[in-house]
Amino acid sequence: MIKQIIAVTSVSLRSMGSRLGMSLVIVISIAAVVGVLLSLLALRAGIDQSISGNLRTDQAMLVDAKSGQGVGDFTTAQIPVIGDLPGVAHDAHGNPLIGTSVNSEMTVNRKGSGDLATTQIIGISSLTSEIDRHFHLSAGRMFRPGLRELIVGNLAAQQYSGMDIGDQLHSKGVTWVIVGAFTDGGSTSEGDLWGDANTVMSATKQINFSQVTVQLDSAADFTRFEHALTANPSLKLDAEREIDWVHKQMHDFDNLLSSIGYFVAGIMAIGAISAALNVMYAAVDQRKIEIATLRAIGFGGVAVAASVLIETILLALPGALLGSLIAYICYNNHLTSAVGLIFHLAVTPDLIKLAIIWTLVISLLAGLPPAIHAARMPVAAAIRAN
Secondary structure (H helix, E strand, O other): OHHHHHHHHHHHHHOHHHHHHHHHHHHHHHHHHHHHHHHHHHHHHHHHHHHHOOOOOOEEEEEEOOOOOOOOOEOOOHHHHHHOOOOEOEOOOOOEOEEEEEEEEEEEEEOOOOOEEEEEEEEEOOOHHHHOOOEEEEEEOOOOOOOOEEEEEHHHHHHEOOOOOOOEEEEOOEEEEEEEEEEEOOOHHHHOEEEEHHHHHHHOOOOOEOEEEEEEOOHHHHHHHHHHHHHOOOOOEEEEEHHHHHHHHHHHHHHHHHHHHHHHHHHHHHHHHHHHHHHHHHHHHHOHHHHHHHHHOOOOHHHHHHHHHHHHHHHHHHHHHHHHHHHHHHHOOOEEEEOOEEEEOOOOHHHHHHHHHHHHHHHHHHHHHHHHHHHOOOHHHHHHHO
16 A cells, blocks of 8 residues: 555656646645744744743742732832741842832834834832843943933834933923943843833822832742731732743733634635645646556555645645745844834744644645545546546
């Protein structure tokens, strides 16, 4: 059987040149499906890479016990109490390593187009940059507490105009001066502007922190810290590991992006299957004398059917590789912004593997009906039709 399949497939492939135009229909349609699928999923992969790169298991996010949200109102009075809880790490001066931040939006202009966009001013405490081990001041100097100074993330500087050191930004009647630039391990934080927390709170008339991150002595201390935190009735707070909290926050958005990507690619896949079906039926019809002759000299229907399936797969795989190459060249590491985040798109090896799996499924669905048709083709009728 294997020898028959190899022989019939070889005959089929040698005659492919005579139907090159039809074959290219399958290659191009599969390339289009794969290209669209990867371009949409690259959005999700890029966000996941940017967000997950700096996540740690030895940091805890504080969560409001009632709402279950990690972004809310945390009072300044709560911070010293949290600092006394077991498991909290301290710096060389004995200060608890607790990072507090407050968020405010600012309208900026995109480079090139001049379109309006929204970015974040993040007011951070002096300890926030200490517990963020990926933070690095890449140019200029750090902002000074009490002054309306900002440092800009490298991604924001690439995406928006007016982000050079010395530039002034105006937001809600307040003038801010850019004094430095920073990197943060390629995370989405590089799309923000950072300033002094108390200054941002004063300028935006906020009285509470939006987010609190606690550095623990080790990842194993999380349970001890969490129990002590929830046992204190005056705090009314819960804790989650930073990595778990971020993944939970992104869960719904990830699912939305995946659903959109698979839905659009699914519609295109139906079109590709229809095109491939027509091509393979036409190929079988064009080869009916050849197939009838092979059947007449003893080749089985299974061998004929397998050769049609193999031909479909061999035509689809170059399409998958072509679509993957186009998506990689056009989208991988391409800087973009969505839902207030700036990040690089990522066409990862896992996505390319997924695209190849999709291609195999499409080619099997498209090749099976013509394969069965070829296997069941009446030998005498096919010869008489000539």
